[in-house]
Amino acid sequence: MVRPRLVNANNPTRRDLLLGLGGLAAAGALGACGVPTESEAPAALGTSAAPSAGQARGEITLWMRDDDLLKVFRTVVPAFNAKYPGVKVNLKGVDIATKLPPALVSGTGLPDGSFWEDDQIGQHADHLYDLTALMGRYRDDTVQFKLDVLTHDGRLVGIPWDTDPGLLYYNDEILTGAGVDPASLTDYDALLEAARAIKAGNPKARPIPLEQDNTLGMMWYTMFLNQQQGHGLVDPSGRLTLDGAASRRALTWIKTIVDEGLGARQKFASTAQITMLDDGIISLVPWAIWFIFIPQSGLKKTTGKWRVTGLPAWTPGGARSGLMGGSSFVIPAKAKNPELAWLFYEFAVYDPQGYRTVFSKNSVYPTGLNTVVPSVKSALDPAKPLVDRLPQLGGVDNWAISTKAALDIPAGYTAPSWYGQAAKYLGANIQRLMDGRMSVDEVIAKSTADIQKNLIDRN
Amino acid sequence: MSLLANRVAARRAPATRPARAARGPRTGWRGLLLVTPFFVFFAAFAAYPLYYAFQLSFLDWHGGATYRWAGLDNYRYLLTNPDFWAALGNTALIWLLIVPLQTIGAIAAAGALSRARLRFTRLLRTAVIIPYVTPLAAMAQAFILIFDRDYGVVNHLLGLAGLPHVEWLTSTEWSKVTIALLVLWKTSGFALIVMLAAIQGIPQEVYEAAALDGAGPLTTFWRITVPLMRHAIAFFVVISTLGISQMFLEPYVLTDGGPYNSSTTSGLYLFQHIGASDLGTGAANTFLLVAMVLALSLAAVRLFRESK
Structure with missing residues (x-):
């Protein structure tokens, strides 16, 4: 196990002293270079920060993912301006995963607010x-797991936007x-039985997809954890849950699919x-709600x-929903007009006129x-x-099914800061399991x- | 001043005049002015970032509000990490699959093309360079379709020939080969043009002298053409080595480093640190790679120089 080395102040060796002097020199130079110092404290936006509709004046730049969602949010701006005429909103399509982290770290070129994936x-x-x-x-009117996901060190740092429940x-x-x-x-045993029955009638069938992408495969497994135990890869005290009952149950289920040839390996x-x-x-596709776009627009014959x-349950009476994805809005601590960004997001997310404009049928989503x-x-009615x-879904009430699933997502989920990096280890090992190259143990x-050594001990 | 002194001065004058002119204040000032933009740009976009990254490599910093002095821990972590060496190993294997084959193939093809009386040479040159200028992401998408295990045309053709299907993109054994094929397809045109230019730069008199000495086509090729192309070969090998050591986009779009990190190259491994905002480790990884690539490139240059 490699741990970052600290200078022993009580009994310093000559090497420690040299390292320390070097460190001081580097720290001094870096202070001038823009690397933050330990004295910088995280910022908070208080209730007094939000101006009234009449007072709100200025211009804000908000980053969105550069896709249809950007077009939809642009339709919110006129309604927002009817309420806040003094605020000019520039919605910009940006590759957020690539652009936002360096902008936050350097403190330059920052937007006043941005869309971002929860994890x-x-x-x-x-x-x-x-x-x-x-x-x-708004806490009481927000699904609990989103508040859990967005709370880091006791600070709620995002405005919850979408909920992505798992569905079957x-x-x-x-x-x-x-x-x-x-x-x-x-339940998941019944799903296996159904897959067996389908394969018995059609030997070419591989009814359940086994994801071939490290990250998505890990998200799928994490959904199974959340469904069973609320929390995901770590429990509320930060301990890994990989060796728990929920994890073993989910991995064993995946292994059964592999062993019986019931899974289709594709991305x-x-x-x-x-x-x-x-x-x-x-x-048979137990997956996030967003799978819906495939039967909606990608299929011809079927x-x-x-x-x-709803998802099957893992245990009798267990939750029939789980979390797979989600995104929110954040306001950088060095934003120029954070109060105005808050007003826009508050309107788009919590004002019925705002969320109806986004979700109801429009020119982008007919x-x-x-x-x-x-x-x-209150929007999940x-x-x-x-x-x-x-x-394309036979006219079933997909809204009722989705909203029920969103409200049923077990609370208590937190995404550790290293979650994305875990795909390299856990995600790759789940792939090995799906290829029959690793056992559950x-x-x-x-x-x-791997996670303990490379991610937890190093962070 | 004596007559002798005058004569000595007169003799010295031609020798001293150019030297003074060269050091003269006006010329020096202008010269300095002309090179200043280069030094400003070099300092701003090369020297300073390098210096900054070097400092970062001694820190434990994830882009948050605080950082911690880590000394050599980032370097120690990488050098003792099997993933770092696995990524280097993958890169070395991909290099082996690409560079020898591509270099020898390009020399042979250039040799044949330079001798042949080809028609449509412009069209041919355009055709070979098209893959080089085609966006890699678009080509990678085509490769994903062509090499798909279940629906790809390559496996379909293998099936027609009675051969078993290959997991081109999804097996540890073949994913590196598929990446190498993509690189070969994309860059072989460039390799050919480099070698063709080198061959065409060889004076015709050398070939005529060899012919007078009774050298046949093969002897001429191995004893005349190849040795006189060594600078171009060294250039190409070094450029390829540099490119492959930093290779990121090809595995990223084709296999995402999988399956099970088996096609994660050094460049992609480095990106994973930076992408995860593990900036200290990423910077240390950069300098380790720079040191290794520099050593390899110098070795290649020395090898070709010694073969002179």
């Missing part, structure tokens, strides 16, 4: 405003053709996977044959934005759908050792 935020929480006070009035997508024709009642898919949404879905080779329901659901409880039912032992 990326923790690593840079020091550079973000603490929004605990401003978010106080299935090809109804193939399932019923194999003599399986979709309503029976209430999510790759051309090959879409072909397998359309050819009926893949027919369009209209897909359905969606049936509404259905790949995610809001994180605002099954009786007031924001999106339309889809003929080996995945647990090696991943635990």
Whole structure:
């Protein structure tokens, strides 16, 4: 185990002294170079910071992912300006994963606010405003796990935007053709039984997709952990949970799929996977809600044959939902107009006019934005759908299913700052399991050792 | 002044005049002015970042508000980490799959092309350079489709020939080969142009003298052409080595370093540290790579110089 070395102040050796002097010299030089010093304290944005509609004046630049979401959020600006006429909003499409971290670290070229994936935020929480006070009035109206995910060292550093619950997508024709009642898919053993029945009728079938990407495969496994125990890779005290019962159960289930030839090894949404879905080779997909875009627009032969329901449970009476993804809005601590950025996000996320503009049908999403659901409880009303039912899903009430799943995600999930890096170790080992090259015990032992050595002890 | 002194001065004058002119204040000032932009740009965009990165390599800093002096720990961590050496090993294997084959192939093809009376030479040159100027990400997407295990055309053709399917992108054995094929396809045109230019730079008289001495085509090629191309070969080997040692985009878009990090190159491994904001380790990794590549490049240059 390699631990960063510290100078022993009580009994310094000559080497320690030399290292210390070198360190002081480097620290002095770096202070002038822009590397922050330990005296810098994280910033907080208090309730008094938010100006009233009449007082709000100025210009803000907000970064969004450069895709359809940017177009949708641009439609929010006119409604926002009707309420806050003095604020000019520049929404800019940016490769956030690449651009935001260096901007935060260097403190230059920063936007006033930005969209960001939840699992990326923790690593840079020091550079973000603490929004605990401003978010106080909205806590009760926010799904709990989003508040958990965005709280780092007791600071709530994000405005929760979307919730990405896991759902079970299935090809109804193939399932019923194999003599399986979709309503029976209430636990993961039943899902295995259904896969066996499908394969018995079609030896070419590999009904359940086994993700070939390190990161997505790990996210899938993490969803299973969250579903069973609330927390993910670490428990509330920060200890790894890889060797727990939930982890063993999930990995053993994956191993069974591998051993019985029930899994299709492809990358999510790759051309090959879409072909397998359309050819009926893949027919049972326990995945994040955003899988919906494939039956919605990627399939030809099997369009209209897909359905969606809640995830199976791991134990009788267990949760039928889990977390797989999610994103939020953050305000950099060195933003020029953080108060105005807050006003925009508050409007877009919590004002009914704001979230209806984003989620309801519009020119970008003719049936509404259905790949995610809001994180605002009052928006998750099954009786007031924001999106339309889809003929591609046989007209099932996907809004009611999605909102129920969002509200049922077990609370207590936290993403450690090293989560993304764990894909190199845990993600790779899960891939080995899926290829039949590692046992469950080996995945647990090696991943635990690798994460402990390379990520926890080094951070 | 005596007559002798005058004569001595007159004799010295031609010798001293140019030297004074060379050191003269006006010329020196202008020269300094002309080279200043280079030094300013070099200092701002090369020397200072290097100095800054070197300092970072001794810190434990993840881009947060605080950092910690780590001494040599980042270097020690990398040098004792199997992943670092595995990435280097992967890079070395990919180098072996690419550089010898590409260099020999380009020399042979350039030799044949320089002798042949080809028609449509402009079209041919354009054709060989097209892959070099095609965006890598687009080509990688095509490769993903072509080499897909279940639906790729390569495996389809292998199947027609009665051969088993190969997991081109998803097996530890073949993923590096597929990356090498992508690089070969993309850069072989450039290799050919470098070698062709070197061959065409060899004076015709040398070949005529060899012919008079009774040298055949093969002898001429190995005894005349190849030795006289050694600078171009050294240049190409060094450039290729530098490129492969920093290789990032090819494995990133084709295999994402997988399966199980088996195609993670040194460049991608370095990116993983930087991407995870482990800036100290990333900087240390950079300097280790620089040292290794510098040593390799110097060795290659020395080898070709000694073969003179």
